[in-house]
Amino acid sequence: MDLRQLEYFVAVAEERNFTRAAERVHISQSGVSSQIRQLERELGAELFDRSGRTARLTVAGKAALEHARAALAAAHAVGQAVGEVTDVIRGQVVVGMVVGCTVTPLFDALAAFHQAHPGVEITLVEDASEQLADGVRDGAVDLALIGCAGGTPGGLDAFTVVSERLVAVVPAGHPLAGPGGADSDGGADPVTLREVAGHPLVCMPRGTGLRGVLDQACAEQRLDPVIALQASAPDAIAGLAARGLGVGVLSESTAPRHRDLPAARPIADVDIPALLALVWRGTHPPAVRELVAHCRRAFTRP
Known part of the structure; x- marks a missing residue:
């Protein structure tokens, strides 16, 4: 059993479909199926009921899912902890930006961050401000540039970029x-x-x-x-x-x-006031902390 197999197992369980899971983890469907079969052989039990149109978890699969997620989270935490003490930041950050908003300082911050930490993959998504704020709360988005009415969203750390009429x-x-x-x-x-x-x-x-x-x-x-x-x-x-x-x-x-x-x-x-603000969760990995620092510098630069 290895972490790759657990990653594929979690992907199929969440997508409920081998094809979508394969697209998510960027390998072929046959590769996902093969690794899941190997994991099932090692565990001595089938993890999915494949008789229907969707891949449904068996009783054994349901019992294994949370443990698999915990193992992947622990492995990620190990990498983050080592990266933090060795000053090497890796991983992925998802940055949200309100639709139709072209803000040069944000692009400058992303470029400077990428140059300083090339091991971090940056994903940029666009959406409405309310959806982006919900994404930050849910953990789907790490940092977002959003528009706000009167004040920044509750429960999130924020840095106001613009306040105007x-x-x-x-x-x-x-x-x-x-x-x-x-x-x-x-x-x-x-x-x-x-x-x-x-x-x-x-x-x-x-x-x-x-x-x-x-x-x-x-x-x-x-x-x-x-x-x-x-x-x-x-x-x-x-x-x-x-x-x-x-x-x-x-x-x-x-x-x-x-x-x-x-x-x-x-x-x-x-x-x-109509606000434009950066928002992020109070607890965040080192990569997000570094990106926030780059954004602060970019937006406060004279």
Whole structure:
């Protein structure tokens, strides 16, 4: 019996399918089947009922599963402990990033981390902020850059990157564009949320930080705006707003420069900040700790 066989056994048990398990561990299905058969011979019992369309654990398989998981976790902990004391960090980190968010400092941090620790495999995934936060809590994601409404998620360590207000983006000639679009200081005149909500809106989908701020603020003022269109990328929201399809709602830094848009107008009576933050679990392996340090440096660099 070896750790490779236990890894394949756990993969089949969790996927309930030999083909998917083989894809997960990056070997052929026949290789997985062969190793599982060998493990069953060594244990003297069948671990899976193969008579149906799914691979179901037998009584013996159920008894073995948690012990197999514990053995794999212990082996991983041994490697991490040795790596920590010898200053060699290996393994894998899963980094989450909110959909439609291109943040150069995060990419700089990943590049610097990869150069310093080439033995760590980096996986980058995109999703909505709420799903990424849940992934961090569940352990599926190690570190995530997410949008938050008013504050960072509870139960997680966090580093706030940006805290800013909502703005409304409209094309020239729109009733909210104002005279000339900007004041004498070069900034845009503010508008109220009620004025904004009086028009169809183009905004982020639910589950994103910016949408959370908008929904909370509207609920506080008992407003029920019409959401005309939703898009995950700020450029898409700006492009749709520029074509008169609705008032775009973004944050100050995500409102892109667009040739058909005047200066973005701050929504004056929304005090809930739109946050962009890094979040991670309080207990984490050395690789995650090092990546967090690289991210802090990248985001605080002048």
